[in-house]
Amino acid sequence: MADSTSSSMPVGTTGAGGGNMLRITGLNTGLDVDAMVKKMLTADQTKVDNAKKQQQLIQWRQEAYQSIIKDVKDLQSAYFDVTNSSNYLLSSNSYNNMTATSSDATIASAKASATSVAGTYKIKVDQLAQAATISGNQYLVSDVSKWNGGSITFNGSQITLSKTSTSASDLVSDINKQISESSDLNGKVTASLVTYADKDYINFTSTSENTISMSDIGETSTFFNSNTKLSELGINAGTTYSLSLNGSSFDFKATDSSTIQDLADAIKNGTDGKVTARLNELTGQFSIQTSDTGSGSKLSITDSDDILSKLGIDASKTATGVDAKVSIKEPGSSEYIDTTQNSNNFTVNGVTYSLTDVTAENESISISVTKDTSKVHDLITNFIDKYNNLIGEIQDKLSEKKDYDYSPLTDTQKSSMSDTDITNWETKAKQGILRNDDNLEQLLNDLTSAFSSPVLGSNNKNVSTLYFGNIGSNSIGIDTSDDVTQGGKLSIVDDAKFTDALTNHADEIMKLFTTTSDSKNSTDKFNQSGIFQRISNIITSNVGVIGSTYNSGTLTKYANLQDDYSISGGGGTGTLPDQIYQQQLLISTLTDRMNDDQTKYYNQFTQLETAMETLNAQQSTLSMYLS
Structure with a gap:
């Protein structure tokens, strides 16, 4: 708010002057100089007050604009924000009046579009779509008898298996028994049984990197996890290896710190995500697969430097993906229609299906599609x-409507009013601002x-x-x-x-x-x-746009952006901040002019005091001579 009139006036011994300068006036003339100067500055003070009132009106206008901008942006974020999908x-999803409910979402779920037909759908999943995959070696227990009596060496420490195991579970128990009885291996190596795709595998876990060789079993491999360093697999640090997967060729330079996960990341990046790789730490198997599924997906590998062979990958192999095999009976139909799909997520007649498992033989999943406009x-x-x-x-x-009886208050006016009166007054003064x-x-x-x-x-x-x-x-x-x-x-x-x-x-x-x-x-x-x-x-x-505060939007720019930073003003585009700035320059100019006038008036009264002092001295001398 504007400063009070008295804040720019000097202090005197009489009158109602203000400021921080001490003057002793009127000793010879007997005049109340402070009061007289204040009255003489009335025109100047009025100009300053009017300029400050005008600035306050612009600021109130800016506040009113900003309030409306906030509410407009609230509407924008509520209904036009793409991240607020609901x-x-x-x-188009917001206008979809169809909903789909699955009887078993763990096998198949669905979403219905506006073009789908209401009713009950039946779906049988005989086979899921799969990517083209080439995998490394696993410790497959296809025949327990091939393990019985064999020997396994861990970093030079050998154990001999019994000849009596009749199942994979017995075999794992026998291996762990032999390990526990070895002072070199106890607490360092364990074996566990993993069943995957109805097949049994042995997974070895070690507290440190250990090389394993299986005598009479015919397999040789190495313990590792995703963070295993490639140098521990015989992959030389500092060497650049060339790979080509599905025609995408790239180089991978191994370092001292390179891990199996780094190689997997290089495969994904080198093929732009079309081919990925991963290590299954449950089975100890490294695999490379296409990102696409279905019979149309193919995988071929060129590993001229044999880097992948260290992970059990046979680069001479090729692979082809598998299509999903599905049977669907739609509402109004008495028969299932067989279809193959290259993905486990597909759309047929306005219904998008998502498959995660196969159905049991002669069983089906029900998908209920209903209309809901609520x-x-x-x-x-x-x-x-x-x-x-x-x-x-x-x-x-x-x-x-504007009430012209109410205008912004000066500080002098506020000083004689209560806070409630000031608030009520300014509420009236703000009316009609837009x-x-x-x-x-x-x-x-x-x-x-x-x-x-x-x-x-x-x-x-x-x-x-x-x-x-x-x-x-x-x-x-x-x-x-x-x-x-x-x-x-x-x-x-x-x-x-x-x-x-x-x-x-x-x-x-x-x-x-x-x-x-x-x-x-x-x-x-x-x-x-x-x-x-x-x-x-x-x-x-x-x-x-959503998320922006200062931008070129019509309302936002007018309310918030200042273009004018010139010394004299008038160089902007007329925004409210420009107007406030220009008004402040005017206030400064008028205040300086009033201060100059104030100094001039006091100097004139000082000259009058000096003249009166001289006159009084002369009168005193003359009176003394005459007496």
Whole structure:
């Protein structure tokens, strides 16, 4: 707020002067110089006060703008933020009135689109789609008798297996028994049984890197995990290895710290993610596989430097993926239709299936697809409520009348008022601060036009069989208010029409609301965009994209961005911060001028005091001579 008048005045022994300078005045003339100077500065002080009042009005205008910007951005984040999928009005998923429920989501789940048919679907999964995969060695226990009586050496320490094991479980128990009886191996190595794809494997775990050799069993390998250094597998540090997977060639340079995981990452990066690699620490098996599944996926490897052979990969092998085999019986059909799919996620007749397991023989999963318009109905209804609150706020500000009996208070005026009186006064003074504001008027006009203008295609024909309004059989039952004082608020005039459109014409509703335009011409882009797409564009052009604070949006720039930093002012674009800055320059100029006038007046009274002092001295001398 403006400083009080007295804050720039000097202190005197009389009168009501102010400031921090001590003057002793009026000793010879008997005049109240401080009071007289203050009255002489009244015109200057009035100019300063008026400039400060004008600055306060601009600041209040800025605050009012910022409040509206905040509410506009709240509407934007609530309904036009792509990351807020549950309320995103520009997504086709938001208008989907179909829901799908699976009887066993652990095997197959589904999502229904607006084009799917309601009813009960039956699905049998005979085979899942698989990637093309080439895997390294595992300790497969295909025949226990081949292990019995054999020997296993861990870093030179050998154990001999018994000849009596009859199962893989017995074999694991025998191995751990022999290890526990070895002082060199006890506590350092353990064996465990892993069953994978109905096959038994032995997994060895070690507290340190150990080389294992299996005499009479015919396999040789090494203990490792994802963090095992490649140098411990015989892969030389400092050497550059060349690999080619499915035609993607790249080099991998091993370092002292390179691990198995680093090699897996190099394979993924070198093929742009089309081929990946991983180590299964449960089975101890390293595998390379395509990212795509299905019979169309192929895998071939060229390992000229034999780096992958250290991990049990046979580069001479090729692999082909496997298709999913599925049988589907749709509503109204009495027979299953067999189909093969190259992925476990696929869409058929508007239903997207996600497969995770196979069904038991002669069993099926039920998928129930039903219509449910409550979600989209509530979404649009809630949008209308929030939109109307914003429109009402803007319209109130545009139509609010100014009370010219109330203007910003000076500090001198505030000093004699209570806090409550000041608040009440300023509330009155702020009224009408945005009355008939051009930017807000344009915003309201644009928003109203977004609903009332037909959505056209590039051929200038309606893109949807439905249209906004309440008149006619193809209207959606939502319309804007005819009352101009309402600023174009929305209302669901005919809920039956609206519900029917959501239930039976969801695809046409989507066209009306979410159609996008690639046109570079602003008029064509507006006409060819769906209603909610228009609203999103209008909001963005006024307050910027989501997450931005200072931007070139019409309202945001006008309220927040200062362009003028010139010494004299007048170099900006007329934004509110520019106006505040320019007003501050004016206040400084007027204050300096008033201080100069104040100094001039005091100097003149000082000269008068000096003259009076001389006159009094002469009169005293003359009187002394005459007496």
